Amino acid sequence: MIKKFITFIFIFIPIKALALIEVDITRGNLNPLPLAVSPLSIDETSRKNFEQILDKENIGSEISLIVENNLRISGLFNPLDKKAFLQAPDIANLKPRFEDWNLIKAQALITGKVNYINDKLRVEFRLWDVLAAKEMMALAFTTVPTNWRRVGHIISDKVYERLTGEKGYFDTRIIYVAEEGPKTQRIKKLAIMDQDGANNKFLTLGNELVLTPRFNPASQMVTYLSYFKNMPRVYLLDIETGTQEVVGDFPGMTFAPRFSPDGKKIIMSFAKDGKSDIYTMNLETRLVERITNHPSIDTSPSYSPDGKYITFNSDRSGYQQIYVMKNDGSDVKRISFGNGLYGTPVWSPRGDLIAFTKLHKGKFYIGVMRTDGTGERLLTENYYQEAPSWSPNGRVLIFYRETKTNSKGEGFSAKLWSIDLTGYNERLIKTETDASDPSWSSLLSN
Amino acid sequence: MRLNKILKNALLVISAGIILTACATKKEVAVEAPKKEETKKEETKKEEVTKIEKIAGQMQGDVYIGTDSVKYLADGVADRVFFATNESILTTASRETLRAQAAWLRANSNITVVLEGHADERGTREYNLALGERRANAAKDYLMTYGVSSDRITVISYGKERPVDSGSNPLAWSKNRRSVTVKAN
Numbered sequence: 001m002i003k004k005f006i007t008f009i010f011i012f013i014p015i016k017a018l019a020l021i022e023v024d025i026t027r028g029n030l031n032p033l034p035l036a037v038s039p040l041s042i043d044e045t046s047r048k049n050f051e052q053i054l055d056k057e058n059i060g061s062e063i064s065l066i067v068e069n070n071l072r073i074s075g076l077f078n079p080l081d082k083k084a085f086l087q088a089p090d091i092a093n094l095k096p097r098f099e100d101w102n103l104i105k106a107q108a109l110i111t112g113k114v115n116y117i118n119d120k121l122r123v124e125f126r127l128w129d130v131l132a133a134k135e136m137m138a139l140a141f142t143t144v145p146t147n148w149r150r151v152g153h154i155i156s157d158k159v160y161e162r163l164t165g166e167k168g169y170f171d172t173r174i175i176y177v178a179e180e181g182p183k184t185q186r187i188k189k190l191a192i193m194d195q196d197g198a199n200n201k202f203l204t205l206g207n208e209l210v211l212t213p214r215f216n217p218a219s220q221m222v223t224y225l226s227y228f229k230n231m232p233r234v235y236l237l238d239i240e241t242g243t244q245e246v247v248g249d250f251p252g253m254t255f256a257p258r259f260s261p262d263g264k265k266i267i268m269s270f271a272k273d274g275k276s277d278i279y280t281m282n283l284e285t286r287l288v289e290r291i292t293n294h295p296s297i298d299t300s301p302s303y304s305p306d307g308k309y310i311t312f313n314s315d316r317s318g319y320q321q322i323y324v325m326k327n328d329g330s331d332v333k334r335i336s337f338g339n340g341l342y343g344t345p346v347w348s349p350r351g352d353l354i355a356f357t358k359l360h361k362g363k364f365y366i367g368v369m370r371t372d373g374t375g376e377r378l379l380t381e382n383y384y385q386e387a388p389s390w391s392p393n394g395r396v397l398i399f400y401r402e403t404k405t406n407s408k409g410e411g412f413s414a415k416l417w418s419i420d421l422t423g424y425n426e427r428l429i430k431t432e433t434d435a436s437d438p439s440w441s442s443l444l445s446n
Numbered sequence: 447m448r449l450n451k452i453l454k455n456a457l458l459v460i461s462a463g464i465i466l467t468a469c470a471t472k473k474e475v476a477v478e479a480p481k482k483e484e485t486k487k488e489e490t491k492k493e494e495v496t497k498i499e500k501i502a503g504q505m506q507g508d509v510y511i512g513t514d515s516v517k518y519l520a521d522g523v524a525d526r527v528f529f530a531t532n533e534s535i536l537t538t539a540s541r542e543t544l545r546a547q548a549a550w551l552r553a554n555s556n557i558t559v560v561l562e563g564h565a566d567e568r569g570t571r572e573y574n575l576a577l578g579e580r581r582a583n584a585a586k587d588y589l590m591t592y593g594v595s596s597d598r599i600t601v602i603s604y605g606k607e608r609p610v611d612s613g614s615n616p617l618a619w620s621k622n623r624r625s626v627t628v629k630a631n
Contacts, residue, residue, distance in 0.1 A: 183612035209607060211571060225575075230602065232575070253579060253603060256572040269576065271603065274534065274583035276576040297576040313573060319532065320573055343570035357570050383614075386570045402567070409612030437571070 032078040033163070036106035036130075037068040039082070040123065041090035046116035053145045060089070060114045063123065066152025067110060067159070069196060070170045074160065075425030080106055093126060098133040106130050110159060121145045125155050127162055137162050149198055154445055169391040170195060173441045174398065175213045175222055175239075176416060178202060179434040183405070183412045190224060192239065195440075197430050203239065212256065212387075213237075214439045217349075218263030222439075223247065225255045234268045236283070248281045248288055256299045261307050267291070269299040278312055278329075291329040302346045302354075303327070304371070311335075311345040311354050311371070322356055324371060335373030344387050347371070350394035353421075357386040357399075366399050368421065379423040389439045395421050398429065400436040509537055510620035515610040519627065523550045526626040527585060531566070531619075534580040536588055544585055547627055548592030558630045561585050563603045566619035571605060578603030585625040600630065 040060035042050075050059040071077040085092075086100040093111035101109050112125030124140035139158055143151060150171055157168030178191040190203040190210050204210055204226075213224035222237045226244075234247040234254040248254065250270050257268040264283055269276045278291040278301045292298040296316035303310055311324050322336040322345045336342040340360025347354055348368075358365040358378065364385045367378040385401040398418045405412045414436045416429040429435075504512035510528040517525045525547075527540035536544065551557060563582030565574035582601040590596055611618035 184609055186607065209604075211575075211607070232602065252601075253575070255575050269572070271576055271579040274580040274587075276579065297573065297580065299576050300570070300572045313570075315532075315573075320570075341569075343573050359568070359570075362568075384567065404614040405612055407613065407615070409614075409618070412612060 032076055033107055034078045034080055034105050035071070035108040035110065036080050036085060036101055036104065037064050037071070037082075038085060038087070038092045038109065038111045039064045039089045040112040040114045040125065041088075041093055042114040046114060049116040050114070050121070050145060050148075054148060056148075059121075059145075059148055060112075063114065063148055063152045063155070064110070064112070066149060066196070067156050070153065070156035071159065073196070073425075073427060075420060076160075076164065080104055096128055096130075098128075098130050101128075101130045108136075108159075108163065110155070112155070116145075117142070119145075121148060121151065123151050123155075125158075127159055149194065150444070153194070153196075157443065157445075166395065167393045167443065169393050169396060169440070169443070171444045172392060173215075173444070174416070174429075174438050175203075175215055175441070176400075176431070176438040177210060177213065177436045178431070179414050179436060180206075183409065190222075190237070191431075191433075191435070193431070200432055203237065203242075212437050214258050214389075215441045216259045216263040217261055217392075217442050218259070220441075221259075221263070223257040223259060223266050223268075225257065234266065236266070248279075248286075250279075254279075256301065258302055260303050261305050267301045267303065267310065269301070278310070291327075292325075292332075293329075300344050300346075304347045305349055305351045309347075309371075311347055313343050313345060320359075322354065322369075322373070324354075335369065335371070336376075337373060338376055346388055346390065348394045349390055349392055353394075355388040355390065355397055357388065366397060366419065368397075377423070379419050379421075380417075380426060385417070387437055391440050392442045397421065398438045398440055400438060402436075504617060505620050506537075506539075508616060508620055509539075510617075510623070511539060512621075515621050519547065519629065520550050523547055525628070526624045528620060529581055529623040529625070531623065532569070532577070534577065534584045536584055540585075541588065544588045545592055548589050548594050551589065551594045551598065552592075556631070558598045558600070560600045560602055560628045560630045561589075562608075562626045562628060563601065564608060564622055564624050564626070565606045566622045567606045567609065567614070568619060569606065575603050575605035578605045581623075581625045585627070 040063055042060035051057055056062050068079040072079050084104045087097055093113050096109055107130055109128040109130055115122040120142045122142045126135055127137040129136050153171035156170040160168035172195045173192055174195055175192045178189045179186050181187045187206040188210050189206040190213050193200040209227035211225040213222050215222055220239050222239055224235055226235045232253045234257040235244050236247050237244045247266050253271045254268050257266050265280045267280045270279050275295050276297045276299050277293055278298050280289045294316055296314050298312055298314045300313040301310050308327055309324055310327055313320055314323050320341040320343050321334055322342045323332055323334050325332040340358050342356050342358050344357045345354050353368045354371055355368050358367055363381050365378040366380050366385055366388050369376040382401055383404045385399055388397040388399040396418050400414055401417050402414045414434045416435045416438050418429055419426045509530050519525050523546045524543045527543050561582040563578035565577045586599050586601055609622040611621045
């Protein structure tokens, strides 16, 4: 129910590869590219039909607002004020008058058209290079009307990809833990929402404590920790059907679960007699394999995208540090050597970096380092924050941050934040309730 | 204590009021005002000092030694032990508490217990889950050494999920780094 995979029918209108506008995404948002997102034009019959189905007065404008918002929050683009637009949406989509758009300093222009055809939503859009007076991309697709928000996200991804040369991350979702109630008796529920906060849904009722949900990078499955019947165990949840099952049959607490990159295994910690070690379970064969065997705490495992290595957190040196080993548990190497404690290592989907939480002198940092531990870079400092999760293109990190309470223990809150890999563009992600433990899905389309 | 403070403040306000009214008639009285303020400053300083002493009396190093959140399984049998930051080593006081628990459990052989291990909020969630488990197991091992059979003890870790004190300060954190013995039947 939550997830509807609708077939998008793509029609590519021939594009001449003219790499004219280039956005350098490694540089941060110092000079976001000014662009104009024209409302998608819509004929009166289509408009009325969609108004009836979706209760939106003008679905063309609504979709363009999603695109505009996505591009703005990426920090790489500066969508210009629509009030300054001189050309009407329908005419702009046919043949933009480039001098008009140039006048308001738009370097790129997005136009489009929405139609109601056989109970379906058909959207075409075009990306124009204003300075070169050329079309850069044209694309059309058809889907069920209720999918209109995803249409906006897919357009955003296509524009982002065309202008930056990298895949986007807008047609994605975030699974997280929704929190309510006093700090000493927090009620926690699994929740899922679109990357922009829309379509929020709770997946559990809050009867038992749930923690650390993580998406399967290959499907719409989630693994998480639940205290169901007061037995903390790793669970598997199919968010399409709502079916849940315990992962493995361990005589004690299992926790800190994550999927392997192919989605076929779950890697997690199993705690027994004061020791926590790392195990995997193959979801097809149900075979359980022990990966580490050490009297210390070994936890927070995360695979490299090729599945050949595992980074994890261990206090075998005396304190929490980050380690890398081969996927069979051999060749264990410590990689964090800076001042302070290091936790929650998570391998970038691009493979070149490991994001982490660092605790030093009473402050918490989200940072990244290369997989050999060199090039440590701290992106953000705060009273408490942890658990970074990568956007599928490896350009943005989402994490949660908690506030300090006052002397009476009041004023506690937990919120989701995101920050670019560059250390710029730190943003609060609005959620209905307090929130923690975010995990970013893969791109839903393609 | 609080009432005292309110009364003291009220008195200060009243006396300030008197001075002000006095000012209207006699100019010389105004010279007295700074003196009053000085005594007020001294008083708040004193209060701060006693507050610090109070915290000091409740912690040894950074291990909690007070009785604020402690419950009793039986007369003289405290239900919990406390730990230093990132540690799961039992202090002398903790061992004493656990020996009393073990004696009580030996005398009441029908009782089974759950040891709930906890961590403070100043650590990453997953590591704290493991740390809570390690702390509860330290207590379990000690109970076993003193003759409590392992099949009467279940261990569960809550990590940092169930603090007893919601404060963000060293004293609150020290109360939250604990292993609590709870009757299961």
